Structures are given as C-alpha cells and as structure tokens.
Amino acid sequence: MSQIKLQNITKTYKVGLDSLVAVQDVSLDIQKGDFISIVGHSGSGKTTLLSLIGGITTPTSGRISFEDMDLAAMGSNGLSEYRCQKIGFMFQFASLLPMLTVKENLLLPTIFVPEPERTGAAKLNDKAAELLRSVGLLDKINAFPGQLSGGQQRRVAIARSFMNNPALILADEPTGDLDEETEQEMINFFKSMNQTKGITFVMVTHNTELASHTPRRLRMHQGSLQLL
C-alpha cells in the first residue's frame, strides 16, 4: 500500500475570468520512507503540489489518498487531524507566529492535537528542546522570531514540523536561505530522521546538486511531473 497516492490530479486557479492550470494530470505513488526531491522552474506548480498532498487545498479533479483513505472524504475536521498528526509542513516563506517565542512556536502544532492523543507538557518541552538542539538553536529557545535572522527562523520552522511526529514531511525549499554548511547540516538531519524514524520526505529544492543525492528525483514542468 502506498503511503500517498495521487491519481490524475489537476489543480486550476481561477484568476478573474481566466483559469490557470497549476498542476496538470499528475499521478504519483509515494511509499513510506521515501526521500523525494522535486525541482522545477518558478511557477511550475511545486508549492501547489505539496499543498495538495498536505490537504491545505483541494484538487480540481483527481483523487489523493493517504494510506488508502481518500482525502476528499475526510471532511474539514478529518483533514485538520490528518494535517496535524500525519503531515509536517516546512513552508516556502516565513511562517512563525510573531507573538510567540521560539519554544511556543514549536509547541503550536501540539495544541491542535485531539485531547486523548496529547502528550504531557514536560515531554513536549523536552521534545522542543531536543529538536532545537538538532537545528542548532537551543540557545534561542526563548527568543521571539523578530529577534532571529531569516535562516534561523527557517530552522525553527524546520524543527516545528517534527513536533507531532509526522509520517510525511512536505518541505518547500527548506534550505533556501541557508549557507552551504548549514544547508548540509539540515539535509543530514533530514536524512537521519528519514532513516531512523522512517519519516517520508518530499522536498522541493532549487539546488540540483542537493537533489542529485536524493534516492527519488522528480521535476515539475508547467504543472506536469517528470521522472529524472
């Protein structure tokens, strides 16, 4: 059973009276533990594709399923729980909440977990600290996002995506504004999470060198997906 199965997915945006096809007839099977990279020109539909997989937008046609469950059938609450407990998002743009500290930003996804599955506060605090150490920002645990550099904010968002033990990480240019060394550290961190915890990664990147080292490589071109 595939973890994620996309069948003939098309997504069109309505722009005024026109419509724009952002993703066109994409089919894709993702297995548990995959590490997939997606490259492609700006505007080719990469972010849209990740958003479809992550259930924050719906396809115009086609079917997406997670472990054989149709996302379209989950309903609003079911979809929220899916995002909360199965998916870890690393957004393309800054996504930390400005009024929360780094630690609280990490804890943010945990407050949406349904009560019976919630972990104790102490454990969550430990986990947040542990993840911050992994991205090299433990000393910033009580800082506010405004006090961090762009790259530091990016790493906090990376740490946050692991808080609810996701099955699948959707990373949209996660290392875009990092220097090469830090970028490599992050990729190593991803790889270790992929290997030790079996977390699936779908990573959009403009760095072809980086992409070339991933087991599965895909290219988006004008809404279509090509194998590399």
Next chain:
Amino acid sequence: MPERFTLSSLAIRNLRRRPLRTTILVAALTLMVASLVFALSFVMRVNASIQLTAERLGADLLIVPTGARGAAEDILVESHVRSFYMDKAILERIRKVAGIDKLSPQTYLVSLIGMCCSVPESMVVAFNQETDFIVKPWLKKKLGRNLQKGEAIVGEESAFNISLGLIEMETKLFGNAFKMVGVLDKTGSGLDTAIFISDENIEDIIKNSEAKIKADQISVIFAKLEKGANAYKVMSEIENNIVEVDVVMRKDIGKSLLATLGDIRKIFYFTMILSTILSLFLVWAIFTAIANERTREVGIMRALGAKEGQVVKLFLFEVLVLGAIGSIMGIIAGTSLSVLLAKNFSILKNLPIDIGLLSRMLIAAAGLLFGTGICVLGALSPLQRLKKLEPLIAISR
C-alpha cells in the same frame, strides 16, 4: 509540573498585541454597559418607589385641590415640600358620594428647614386624629392616647435627623415648641421625612406665625372606599360633581412623576440604542481588521492542524475576555454613577427607596450578558469568514 501551552495561552498572547486598539474597544463597551446599567438602575428605582408608595398608602383615593395632583404625588413619592389648600367644607360634599367609607383630611404646612445643607426639607403635616387611618398605623409604639397640642409624631428619617440635632423642633416649628412623642416605622414613602401634628394646632400656628394658611383649610383628603365599590366610578363621580378637586386613584399614584420622567427615559433609551449600535459597529470593524491582519497566521495554524472550531474558539476567547472586561468596568462605572447621582440628582434624591442588592445584581448580570453579547455578535461575521477560508488561500494572503 511545567505549564501546558494551550489554545488559551495563545489567545492571551493575541490579546496583548494591540493595546491601544484593545483599550478603545474596551472603553466603548464600558461606556455602553455603564449607560445601560445606569438607565436600568434609574428606571427600576423610580418604578419601585412609586409602587411601594402606592402599596403602603392606606387610601384608595387621594383627593386634592384641582391642579395639585402632581404636587401631592411629589410629596408622597418624593418627599418634596409643596403646599396647596382647599376648603374644609369640601369634605362634607365628598362624604355624600356613594361608595365612600372613610375620609381623613391632612393639611400641609410650610417646611422645616434643616440646620445643615444635607438635611432634606421636612414637611409639617397637620392631620385629623379622629378620622386618621394613614399616619397612626405606622407608629412604632402605640401611643394609647391622642396627641396633645404641642406634641408631634415624626417620620423615621426626621426622627433620625432630630436625634442628631439636625432639625430643631423646639424653635423652628412656627414659633411653637413641639415635643416628639412618637416615631413612625420606616414607610419607604414621603411620610418618612414628615413631622405630624394634630390639626388642633393650626389655630395657634396661624396666630403665632406668618404661615400663609387660613383657618378651615386642608390640603388633601384620603379616602377609603366601601368593600366592592368601584374606585373608577367613585372617582368620576367626585370629579364630575366637585370641580374644586382632582382625584388620584391608588394605582395611578406616580403617573405624573412617570410622565415627567418620560423624556429622561427617552433620552436614556436613545443613548443606549446609539451606543449599542456604535459598539456593535466598532467591534465589527476591529474584529474585521484583526481577522484581516491574522489571515496568514490562521492559514498557518490551519495547515499545522487547527480545526475550524479551534480557530473559532481562539478568537471567541479573545472576544469574550474583551467583552467581559468592558462589561465589568461598565457595571462598576454605571453602578457608581447611579449611587453617586442618587445623592445629587434632585429627582432621585428624594425617592424613598434605593434598589436592593438583588436588583443591582440582576442589572449587573444584564449588563454582562449584553456587553459580551454585543461583542460576540459584532465579531461573528469576520470570524465566520476567517474560519471558512481555505488554508492555502489564507497563507498566500
């Protein structure tokens, strides 16, 4: 144990974000709830006072000189000092009207001026001891005999003022010395500030002072009807046959006061409606701005797994806290204002009773409900729009 980071922790963070805007909203709510609480207290107090006076008055009809209807009610309900007179002979003409059981006249004399500014004026009332059924039932201790010349019964509040030396009976009562021989129970009406003397004193008073009154004049006649008599019929019979008098039915006591207050009430209602509309609009505008500002954040939270209901809860918490703070401040302000003005507002100052704790609590509850209700109502539509937004669209805003 470490504190858990929850939806309410998040809401509290949000609350602190724009202190100026929050303050303006809370101030508007405070104003609205304060005006509601004040208006309700005022209206309830007037109504309660009027009702109490009518209930405790031992008479079915109040007969006064033509045109003195309002003045008589002023005395009974508000303890204002008024004087108006009619001929004593009218008493006999009224006695002939079918349905009348008992009649008792009283004469209102000039006021006693208190020694100090805060002492309310006291009405001196000469009553007829033979026929009285209004004054004596309220005596704390039965006198067992009639009042002698130079003796007085005093209302509860007057007795208190006399005991403090704030009213000097000996020297101030028309040059005649009077001795206090009895005190009335608190009636909760104009009787409380009056001083009662027998009408046998009138002759002496006329002789010894410049009182404007002539002999054989009375101010008011209290009438008790026979069992089963139709008060309305008796009233019209009296008014049709005796042009010199006006008649007030017990249930109508206070009507002229209410009419006077009618405009004030209209102003209250108008102010309340206006401030409610303004608050509603302000809440709506502010929460629309908040929703717009935080659309991206909400999109991110939804992407991280927040349900629609959790987004609503988050904002509702903020709305309710703001509403509650505004309402509580409004209740405090409105109640303080009503207590303060009760001492300075001439309409309120003389009302016999203040509203009780229960009424105040009811009014406070109404204020709280209203204040938070308006807040929720105003925030509803921006909130509805926000929670229905697709996360991706919200994020790309």
